[in-house]
Amino acid sequence: MSIYEEVEIEDLDYDPVGQLYTYPCPCGDKFSITLEELWDGEDVATCPSCTLRIMIIYDEEDLPDLVDASDSDEDVDIGSKMNELKV
Numbered sequence: 001m002s003i004y005e006e007v008e009i010e011d012l013d014y015d016p017v018g019q020l021y022t023y024p025c026p027c028g029d030k031f032s033i034t035l036e037e038l039w040d041g042e043d044v045a046t047c048p049s050c051t052l053r054i055m056i057i058y059d060e061e062d063l064p065d066l067v068d069a070s071d072s073d074e075d076v077d078i079g080s081k082m083n084e085l086k087v
Contacts, residue, residue: 002053003044009058012045019067021045025052039066 004026012021019035029049033042033056043056 003055004052006055006057009038009056009062012056014064016064019064021056023054025050027052035064035066038063 007023009021012023014021020032021035021038022030022032023045025031025047027047027050029047031045031047031052031054033045038056038058039060043058045054045056047053
């Protein structure tokens with residue numbers, strides 16, 4: 001496996017909602033890796049548009065906490081919301 005570049009995690013953009021790290025690729029797209037993948041020990045981000053890969057340099061203790069989607073306050077029972085609207 002060939003690595004295009006080694007990148008410090010601080011240089012990546014982080015989306016806390018999607019728990020996704022991204023970094024610009026020379027092809028115009030973005031390398032991406034999820035927080036879950038990083039917690040699982042994965043350290044290679046791929047670009048979906050080309051064959052380039054980057055290695056992410058990080059320490060696990062510096063990663064944000066992994067939030068389980070079922071713990072999110074945004075999960076709402078649609079049926080109960082519909083009943084509220086029928087008032």
